[in-house]
Amino acid sequence: MLGLWLIVLLLILGRVLRLPRSMTLAMVGALWLGILALHLVAPGGAAAGSVGGNAAGWLVLGVFAVLVLGYRRLLARLRSRAAAPSQPSPAPAPDPGLSEAEIERYARHLVLHQVGGAGQMRLRGARVLVVGAGGLGSPLCLYLAAAGVGHVTLADDDTVTLSNLQRQVIFRDDLRGEPKSYAAAEAMLKLNPHLDVTPLIRRVTEADTDLIAGHDLVIDGTDSFAGRAAINRACVAAGVPLIWGAIGQWEGQVTLFDPARGGPCMACLFPQAPERDAPCAEAGVIGALPGVIGSIMALEAIKHLTGAGQGLRGRMMLFDGLYGESRMIGTARNPDCPVCAGKSALAPDAARS
Numbered sequence: 001m002l003g004l005w006l007i008v009l010l011l012i013l014g015r016v017l018r019l020p021r022s023m024t025l026a027m028v029g030a031l032w033l034g035i036l037a038l039h040l041v042a043p044g045g046a047a048a049g050s051v052g053g054n055a056a057g058w059l060v061l062g063v064f065a066v067l068v069l070g071y072r073r074l075l076a077r078l079r080s081r082a083a084a085p086s087q088p089s090p091a092p093a094p095d096p097g098l099s100e101a102e103i104e105r106y107a108r109h110l111v112l113h114q115v116g117g118a119g120q121m122r123l124r125g126a127r128v129l130v131v132g133a134g135g136l137g138s139p140l141c142l143y144l145a146a147a148g149v150g151h152v153t154l155a156d157d158d159t160v161t162l163s164n165l166q167r168q169v170i171f172r173d174d175l176r177g178e179p180k181s182y183a184a185a186e187a188m189l190k191l192n193p194h195l196d197v198t199p200l201i202r203r204v205t206e207a208d209t210d211l212i213a214g215h216d217l218v219i220d221g222t223d224s225f226a227g228r229a230a231i232n233r234a235c236v237a238a239g240v241p242l243i244w245g246a247i248g249q250w251e252g253q254v255t256l257f258d259p260a261r262g263g264p265c266m267a268c269l270f271p272q273a274p275e276r277d278a279p280c281a282e283a284g285v286i287g288a289l290p291g292v293i294g295s296i297m298a299l300e301a302i303k304h305l306t307g308a309g310q311g312l313r314g315r316m317m318l319f320d321g322l323y324g325e326s327r328m329i330g331t332a333r334n335p336d337c338p339v340c341a342g343k344s345a346l347a348p349d350a351a352r353s
Contacts, residue, residue, distance in 0.1 A: 006031055023177075025069075032062050097121070102194055106148055112308075119306035124150040124194075126305045129215040131155050131204045131231055133184040135290030136221035136245050136297060138170035143298035145188035145195055149305070152188065153215065155200040156180040167287040206230040206237075213238040219301055220244045221294065225273045232257060232266035236340045241304065242266070243312075245297045248283050250322035252293035254300060255331060256312040259340035263313040264331050267339035289321050 039055035109115045133156040160175045175183045181199035235242040241258040259265045319326045
């Protein structure tokens, strides 16, 4: 029957194009509803006859398909429950320090007197929330993993598409349709298995203060003003430092927002949204630029977590890739900032660079 052949063709097409399973099932469901409607509206018509069968037969087929899908989902849940440990895990043994494999892996860090063994252990014990696994998040996640940042939470609600691959180098062509957070987490663990990476298929909003409070540092790699502003408000409320980067066309900028330790927040510098908040899809971006800015963000995160060098609290780095120029400008808190005004700063000796 033509109707069944069309359904089979859609299933094959979804597999060839690597479409998400939910999208393929949605297309098949829409086709089934259309065929059923033809039989119900004009049961003896030429259109209904061309797809074959009758209303009762197609209805039975639909019910059968729903039962099969439901059974498979139930079976998967039962298997996952059976695999879960029934007893609480024993308390972990005291941390003996870096293993021999870790010492060899991080050897170039260990010989840097600004990092050394103490700094590497700080990286190992750090908890970092990365928001966005796209252009900035790609090099950022890879360098955090390579550096040995022990606990990374990665939040992104998007999936990998073909247009991402021009600049989002953490993904591969065969990962199209996969959730970015899971695909990026897999790449990080393949690069460094000594990590704890938690992928979240979701956005981080102003209401996520508790999530942010469980981390030492937040790194924002999102691409909309509204999203960045919400993350900034949540970080201010939780008192957690925020490394912030932005790119567009050939230019990028990086800074550290940390009003709890005397620095400004994002709203101090950008109190209002721009008239046109054009994403990369509209304004364009040169493919290598996210690699430059994302790598600088990773470097600043490593410096912040280890206490090495001078960070970007109270400063913003501007980079122009078209002319190969960079410059540093000073930033300061706005005493009338609607977001961070009135937040008491910690003593200077409590601040990290």
